[in-house]
Amino acid sequence: MSRPLYQQVKSKILHKIASLSANSSIPSERALSLEFEVSRMTVRKAIDELVDEGILYRDKTRGTFVSNKELVRKNTIDDEKENETCHLLYMTHRTFEEIAPILNVPIYEDIMRIVGSRQRAGEIANIDEIYMTSAYYRREVEDIEEVFELIERKKDFRITKTFIPMLIPVQFVNIMNIPMDAPIIMVKSIYRSFSGETILMRKTYYNPFVETIEISN
Amino acid sequence: MSRPLYQQVKSKILHKIASLSANSSIPSERALSLEFEVSRMTVRKAIDELVDEGILYRDKTRGTFVSNKELVRKNTIDDEKENETCHLLYMTHRTFEEIAPILNVPIYEDIMRIVGSRQRAGEIANIDEIYMTSAYYRREVEDIEEVFELIERKKDFRITKTFIPMLIPVQFVNIMNIPMDAPIIMVKSIYRSFSGETILMRKTYYNPFVETIEISN
DNA sequence: TAGTGGTCTAGACCACTGG
DNA sequence: CAGTGGTCTAGACCACTAA
Secondary structure, rough: OOOOOHHHHHHHHHHHHHOOOOOOOOOOHHHHHHHOOOOOOHHHHHHHHHOOOOOOEOOOOOOOEOOOHHOOOOOOOOOOOEEEEEEEEEEEEEEEOOHHHHHHOOOOOEEEEEEEEEOOEEEEEEEEEEEEEEEHHHHHHHOOHHHHHHOOOHHHHOOEEEEEEOOHHHHHHHHHOOOOOOOEEEEEEEEEOOOOOEEEEEEEOOOOOOEEEEEOO | OOHHHHHHHHHHHHHHHHOOOOOOOOOHHHHHHOOOOOOOOHHHHHHHHHHHHEEEEEEEOEEEEEHHHHHOOOOOOOOOOEEEEEEEEEEEOOOOOHHHHHHHHOOOOOEEEEEEEEEEEEEEEEEEEEEHHHHHHHOOOOOOOHHHHHHHHHOEEEEEEEEEEOOOOHHHHHOOOOOOOOOOEEEEOOOOEOOEEEEEEEEEEEEOOOOOOOEOO
């Protein structure tokens, strides 16, 4: 099968509402199912996803409406950013006693540490510190580029994020170019497969002067 | 109609898997639809939600499995907490020039400010600062209790959260009982109706020694 | 080859709302 | 009363995988 029908319907609806203003109503599910010549359940599945993304909202008895664009669901931690370039700062591998228990390996096991930065408009938006076992790296990864792709494949993992307030670590003061005692947020992410195997640990240090963490439902 | 069938099926599945260990497979959708005497689509809708909640996961060709309980989707900002008590610290109403534009009202409009704390095991987990127009308060709210209920009705609003790192505000140092220069996270939430009307603004100051913000997908 | 989840159809009845 | 979204059914075919 090619692209699922409901995905095509989703695109058609998106195209249809592109010029509509906020809170205007869209045709009913039955009308759309006639127009697109698909069953009502297929239209529903398409609309379900658009509602989930915050692009549409429903009213049980009145119909379906276009959301205000400002209200479209946001998630600046997970969304890919445009105008953003990744840079590898350095990488090394050795034992890390503090990290090993998190990755569920013995403390004498070799662990890879990869540090990179993300820049936007010439400024450092955040610094990423990635830890994974050298064994996993050798087995699953071809090169560094693939690690950066790996951490963006959000749907393939169960990712737990912990938000930790701290003062900027001294070793990052110069790189980020922000004051020494600036409070920042560090997000610690643990990537696990759905069956529970820990894949990697990641610490992201956000530059509050460049990037704001924003989430909506 | 009483409780939707798929919700009942969801409960039955939850009951069924309660004693299963992580990664054990559950019966196929077809088998469950026979067992519960409902259509396969109804079973699917139930499983869809359980997958969405992180309780189950699917493998396209192998079946559906029980997640490791540690991997169940978490969201400590949105989830109601047990063992938590709310306390009103103080409330007042007057004009707030900085807040008025956020609530989309003229700067001379009367705004309500409600400050409360949440305690867990005798310690202050966070402090909540809530701003809403006095007009809205008089029109929609009976008493303070209802405000605290309002901010927990997450599904009724489009809520945008911004995570801001800061040093703990001096006026909260004593209340929270944490050091003066402690870095903390303040979460600024804006509640809007789905049609775009701004309902309220809320600032939550998290005590990092009591409560950790944790989110998973 | 048998069984899985993913998609899709063409109907149906419900509760609720607005004119 | 007509129209809406919400739920539900009993089928169907697909791609893929494990035996």
